[in-house]
Amino acid sequence: MEVNKRLARDAKKKGICEEWYGRLIDTKGKDELIKMYLEGIDFCLSNEYPSNEFIRQHFVGTCEAYGVFLDQAITAGNFRHVVALGRCEGTATYDGWNVGQVFAKHQSRLKVLATGNSFVMVDVFDDTTVEVEARDNAKICVNHYGGNLTTTTGDGEGNAIIKVIRKTTKTY
Structure with a gap:
């Protein structure tokens, strides 16, 4: 499963709104996902989303520039x-x-x-x-x-x- 689809599925379980769910599904590439993470940081930090392990597996090495x-x-x-x-x-x-x-x-x-x-x-x-x-x-x-x-x-x-x-x- 693509990273954005996994993130969207997990965000849905945490109560993300439909608009942001749709944006996640349509997101292409890690850079765009990291920008979206920063834009929605309140949701992410308050829901421990994505998990540190998920970030470690998929974003370490890319996210530091942001x-x-x-x-x-x-x-x-x-x-x-x-x-x-x-x-x-x-x-x-x-x-x-x-x-x-x-x-x-x-x-x-x-x-x-x-x-x-x-x-x-x-x-x-x-x-x-x-x-x-x-x-x-x-x-x-x-x-x-x-x-x-x-x-x-x-x-x-x-x-x-x-x-x-x-x-x-x-x-x-």
């Missing part, structure tokens, strides 16, 4: 998306006027550093350990669903801001 990592060391600079799944460990840095989204899930350990005028959204889940630091005029907004979170703001200059929104649910 910022999706599984059980890997991460050094990501100004990636639009960074998704740390499994037991990732590393850093995601943003500078200048760059904007990014970071998702830390499972047992990942991640440092997010924003400098200059960058803006980063960070979602923290499960048993992760995430350290966020904003310097200069950078802004970070953290949705804290679970895990361990530490924050550091500024180095004495600029107007760096970190806003933490504590969520009362495990996921979206």
